[in-house]
Amino acid sequence: MQNPLSHTNSTMPPGERHLRARLAAFSLHSQVDSRVHTLPARTAFLSNFAAQVDPEGVLPVAERERRAGCARRAYFTRLALKSAQARRRRAARKNGGGR
DSSP: OOOTTOSOGGGSOHHHHHHHHHHHHHHHHHHSOHHHHHHHHHHHHHHHHHHHHOTTOOSOHHHHHHHHHHHHHHHHHHHHHHHHHHHHHHHHHHTTTTO
16 A cells, blocks of 8 residues: 655645645644644744844843843744735735736
């Protein structure tokens, strides 16, 4: 029997690729604690903000954490703004405003 997951992404329709990715994610998270599984990635991601605001590591810990928190909020606010702009452009195209 052929492995149903052996197809390459280039030959798989997007809808099927999406369902297979969901299946893989659900299978993984049914076997491991996702908080533990993603902890190294989250730690690395969040440490980038501290490095961004204090590259030499000279600030007091409390001040570094405060600034890193502000940098993190700015990052996610920037993402939210870009998302809102993209939704507005998509809606304009859908309604014929982008032609």
